[in-house]
Amino acid sequence: MDQATNSTVLEVVQLTKVFRDFWRRPRVTAVDGLDLSVRRGEIVGLLGPNGSGKSTTIKMLLGLLHPTEGSISILGGRPADVAVRKRIGYLPEDSTLYRYLTPRETLMFYGRLFDLSVAERRQRTAELIEMTGLSAAVDRAVGEFSKGMARRLGLAQALLNAPDLLVLDEPTSGLDPMGCRQVKDLLRALADRGTTILLTSHLLADVEHICDRVVIMYDGRPRAAGTLQNLLETEERMTVNVPTLDAAGTKRLLDLLRKELDCEADVSRASMNLEEFFVSVVKEAKATDASGHGDDSQIAAFLCKVRGG
Amino acid sequence: MMRNRILGIAGLMIRQAVRSRFVFCLFVLMLSLLVGFALTIKGDGTVAGRLQVLLSYARGAVGVVLGIASLWLACGAFSVEIENRRLHLVMVKPVRNVELWIGKWLGIVTVAALMLTVAGLFLMGAGTVALRRTAPDGVDGRTVRQQILVARQRVEAVRAMGEAGEARWELDCPDAVASGASVSTLQYRFVSPLRDQPPIQVHWAAVDANGASLFEADCEAYMDGVNRLDIPAESLPPGERIALVFGMRVNQPDTPHHVTFHPEYPVELYVPTGGFGENLLRTLLLMFCRVALLAALGVTVGTVFTFPVAVFASVAMIMATLVTQFFVFSSACEPGCGHEHHGEETTPQWVEWTGEHLARGVQCVVAPVLHYRVRGRLAGGVAVTWDEVHEAAGVLVFMYGGALCALGCGALRRREIALPV
Numbered sequence: 001m002d003q004a005t006n007s008t009v010l011e012v013v014q015l016t017k018v019f020r021d022f023w024r025r026p027r028v029t030a031v032d033g034l035d036l037s038v039r040r041g042e043i044v045g046l047l048g049p050n051g052s053g054k055s056t057t058i059k060m061l062l063g064l065l066h067p068t069e070g071s072i073s074i075l076g077g078r079p080a081d082v083a084v085r086k087r088i089g090y091l092p093e094d095s096t097l098y099r100y101l102t103p104r105e106t107l108m109f110y111g112r113l114f115d116l117s118v119a120e121r122r123q124r125t126a127e128l129i130e131m132t133g134l135s136a137a138v139d140r141a142v143g144e145f146s147k148g149m150a151r152r153l154g155l156a157q158a159l160l161n162a163p164d165l166l167v168l169d170e171p172t173s174g175l176d177p178m179g180c181r182q183v184k185d186l187l188r189a190l191a192d193r194g195t196t197i198l199l200t201s202h203l204l205a206d207v208e209h210i211c212d213r214v215v216i217m218y219d220g221r222p223r224a225a226g227t228l229q230n231l232l233e234t235e236e237r238m239t240v241n242v243p244t245l246d247a248a249g250t251k252r253l254l255d256l257l258r259k260e261l262d263c264e265a266d267v268s269r270a271s272m273n274l275e276e277f278f279v280s281v282v283k284e285a286k287a288t289d290a291s292g293h294g295d296d297s298q299i300a301a302f303l304c305k306v307r308g309g
Numbered sequence: 310m311m312r313n314r315i316l317g318i319a320g321l322m323i324r325q326a327v328r329s330r331f332v333f334c335l336f337v338l339m340l341s342l343l344v345g346f347a348l349t350i351k352g353d354g355t356v357a358g359r360l361q362v363l364l365s366y367a368r369g370a371v372g373v374v375l376g377i378a379s380l381w382l383a384c385g386a387f388s389v390e391i392e393n394r395r396l397h398l399v400m401v402k403p404v405r406n407v408e409l410w411i412g413k414w415l416g417i418v419t420v421a422a423l424m425l426t427v428a429g430l431f432l433m434g435a436g437t438v439a440l441r442r443t444a445p446d447g448v449d450g451r452t453v454r455q456q457i458l459v460a461r462q463r464v465e466a467v468r469a470m471g472e473a474g475e476a477r478w479e480l481d482c483p484d485a486v487a488s489g490a491s492v493s494t495l496q497y498r499f500v501s502p503l504r505d506q507p508p509i510q511v512h513w514a515a516v517d518a519n520g521a522s523l524f525e526a527d528c529e530a531y532m533d534g535v536n537r538l539d540i541p542a543e544s545l546p547p548g549e550r551i552a553l554v555f556g557m558r559v560n561q562p563d564t565p566h567h568v569t570f571h572p573e574y575p576v577e578l579y580v581p582t583g584g585f586g587e588n589l590l591r592t593l594l595l596m597f598c599r600v601a602l603l604a605a606l607g608v609t610v611g612t613v614f615t616f617p618v619a620v621f622a623s624v625a626m627i628m629a630t631l632v633t634q635f636f637v638f639s640s641a642c643e644p645g646c647g648h649e650h651h652g653e654e655t656t657p658q659w660v661e662w663t664g665e666h667l668a669r670g671v672q673c674v675v676a677p678v679l680h681y682r683v684r685g686r687l688a689g690g691v692a693v694t695w696d697e698v699h700e701a702a703g704v705l706v707f708m709y710g711g712a713l714c715a716l717g718c719g720a721l722r723r724r725e726i727a728l729p730v
Contacts, residue, residue, distance in 0.1 A: 019728075059397075059727040062401045063400070063401070064397055064400060064401065064725065064726050064727035065725045065726075065727050065728065066725050080722075082403040082404075082405060083403070085401060085402060085403040085404075086403040088401060090397075090398065090401045092394065092397055092398065094394065096393060096394040096395045096397060096398060097395070097398070098321065098325065098395060100324065100325050100328035100329060101321075101324065105324070109317055109320075109321055110398070110402065112313060112314060112316075112317035113314055113317060113318075113399065113402040113403065113404050114402065114403060115310050115314070115403070141328075157398065
C-alpha cells in the first residue's frame with residue numbers, strides 16, 4: 001500500500017447526485033460537485049440544515065445510492081467492494097434494527113456477516129453490550145427499546161468489526177446528555193487510535209467538541225470547509241484567560257490594557273457550558289449510585305481489546 | 310465463510326417468521342384444514358373412499374396454503390426491509406448480493422419444509438388409522454392396501470396388431486416390484502353411448518415375448534366407467550415385455566358383439582413398486598420443489614417492487630403461467646384444425662404468426678414449471694418416482710430458481726437501496 005493510500009482514507013471528487021422522477025427527469029440535485037478528502041485518524045463533520053445533502057453523501061459513500069457524477073475512493077476501493085465493507089462501521093440516521101431480535105442476537109447476527117468466529121462474536125458482543133450500557137436489557141426485544149437504547153445498540157453494531165472508517169449519521173440523536181458525552185469521548189478515543197470518523201450532526205456543540213474538520217453544506221454544495229480553529233477564529237477580538245481576580249485586581253488589569261495597549265477591554269467570569277455542568281452533576285451522583293450506563297473505563301477496556309491499544 | 314453468512318441470514322429469516330407469529334398462524338391454519346378435512350369428509354362411505362378424498366383434498370390444500378404463504382413471506386423478504394430501511398445495515402456489511410438472496414430464500418424454504426413435514430406426518434397418521442380400521446382381507450381393506458396406501462408404477466400399454474377377433478396391447482413391466490406386493494391392476498375403459506347396461510363377459514390374457522401364457526382371466530366389464538382387473542404380481546416378469554390380449558365372451562342375446570376402447574383413457578397397468586411412506590415422501594419433495602420455486606419468484610420480485618406490488622406481480626405471473634397453455638391453444642390455427650375464420654373479419658397474417666410464436670415461446674419457458682405435478686397420484690396410489698423428484702429439483706429449484714436468483718442479484722446490484730420508496 002502506498003503512502004497516499006495509507007494516509008487518505010476517503011477521496012471524493014465532484015460527487016453529484018440528482019434524484020429523478022419516474023420518467024427519468026431530474027427532480028432535485030441533492031449533492032452538487034462535492035470534493036472531500038479525509039485522512040486517517042481524522043474526525044470530519046458534515047454539517048448543514050435539513051435537505052442539504054449530508055445523508056445523501058453518506059449513502060453514496062456506502063454504496064446505498066449511486067452517484068450521478070463524480071468518483072468515490074474509500075479505503076482504496078469502491079463502496080461496493082466486499083473487502084472495503086469489511087473495514088467500515090455505519091450508524092444510520094434511524095437505528096433500523098430487527099425488532100424481534102434481542103441486543104445479543106442482533107450483534108451476533110451482524111458479527112456473523114463480518115465472518116467473526118463464534119468465540120470472537122461472543123466476546124465482542126458481551127464487551128459492546130457492557131460498554132453501551134445495555135446489560136440490563138440484553139434479553140429484551142429491540143422492538144421494545146427506547147430511541148436512545150436503540151441508538152446505543154446501533155453504535156455497538158457499528159463498532160463490532162473494529163472499523164477503520166466509521167460513518168455516523170447523527171450519532172448523538174436521541175441520546176441523553178450522559179450518553180452524548182460518552183459517545184463523544186468514545187469517538188475521540190477511537191480517532192486517537194487511528195480510526196477515521198465521518199459524521200453528520202445538527203448539534204453544533206457536538207461537532208465543535210469532537211471534529212477536527214468540518215464541511216458545511218447547503219443546497220447540496222459545500223459552502224465552507226476547514227479546521228474548526230480556522231473557521232471559528234475571529235480576527236477582531238482576543239480572549240485572555242487569567243485566574244479569578246478580585247475587584248481591585250480587575251480594575252488594575254483593565255487600566256493596564258487601556259493604558260499600555262490603548263484598546264477597549266472588558267472582563268467577565270468564565271463559565272462552563274450546560275453540558276459540562278450536567279456531566280459534572282451526574283458524575284457526582286454516579287459516585288454514590290451506580291446506573292446502567294457504561295463508563296469511561298469500559299470504553300477504554302473495549303478499545304484496548306479490539307484495537308490492541 | 311460464504312456458507313456462514315448465508316446461514317446467518319437464513320437463521321434471521323426463520324427467527325423473524327417464528328417471532329412475528331407467521332409460523333404459528335401457518336401451523337394453526339394448516340392443522341385446522343387437515344383436522345377439518347379429517348372430521349368432515351365422508352367420501353363414498355367406505356374407509357377407502359374417505360381416505361382417498363382426504364389424501365387428495367389435504368394434499369391439495371396444503372400445497373395451496375404453503376404456496377401462498379411462502380410467496381407472501383418471500384415477497385416481503387426484500388421489499389419490506391428496503392421500505393423500513395433495515396436492509397441498509399445489512400447491505401453495508403461485507404455480504405454479497407447472492408449470499409443475501411440465497412439466505413433469504415433458504416430461510417423461507419426451511420419454514421416451508423417444516424410445514425410440509427407436519428402435513429406429511431398427519432397424512433401418514435391418516436393412512437395408519439385407515440389400515441387399523443380395515444381388515445386386510447375385506448373389500449375395503451384390499452382397496453386401501455392395494456390401491457391407495459401403495460406406490461404403483463403406471464405403465465401405459467401400446468396397441469399392437471392382434472389376431473382376428475382379439476385386441477392386443479404391449480407393455481414393458483417395471484424392473485422392480487415391491488416385495489410382498491400381491492397384485493397389479495389392469496385398468497381400461499370403453500367408449501359407449503349406453504348407460505346403466507348390464508356387464509359384459511370379457512377375457513384377458515397376458516403372454517410373454519415367446520407367446521407363453523402368464524395369466525388368464527374371465528371377468529365382467531362395464532360399458533361405462535372404469536374397469537379394473539387384478540393380476541397376481543408374480544405373473545408379470547419384471548423388466549420384460551409382455552402382451553395383453555383382450556377377447557369377448559358373447560353369451561347373451563342382447564350383449565354387444567364388439568366394443569371400442571376409449572382413445573383418451575389408454576389401457577394401463579398399475580404395478581406396485583413401493584410403499585405409501587416412500588411415495589408420500591417423494592410427493593412432499595415434489596411439492597417442496599414447487600414451493601421453493603414460488604419462494605424464489607417472490608424473493609426476486611421483492612427486490613424490484615414494493616411489497617403490495619410484488620405480491621400482485623407474483624400472483625399475476627403465476628396466473629399468466631397457468632393460462633399460457635390456453636393462449637397457445639387459441640393462437641394456433643392450422644389448416645383443417647377446425648378453427649378457420651369464416652367471417653369477414655381477418656387478422657393480418659403477421660400478427661397471427663407473431664402471436665402464435667410468442668405464445669409458443671412463453672410456453673417453452675413455463676411448460677417445465679407446470680410439468681411436475683402430483684395431481685391425484687398420492688390418493689390414487691400411483692408412484693411419484695425418484696427420477697421425477699430429482700428432475701424437479703434440477704429444473705424447478707436449480708435451473709429456474711437459479712435464473713430467478715441471478716435476476717434478483719442483478720436487480721439488487723442495480724437498485725439504489727436508499728432511494729425513497
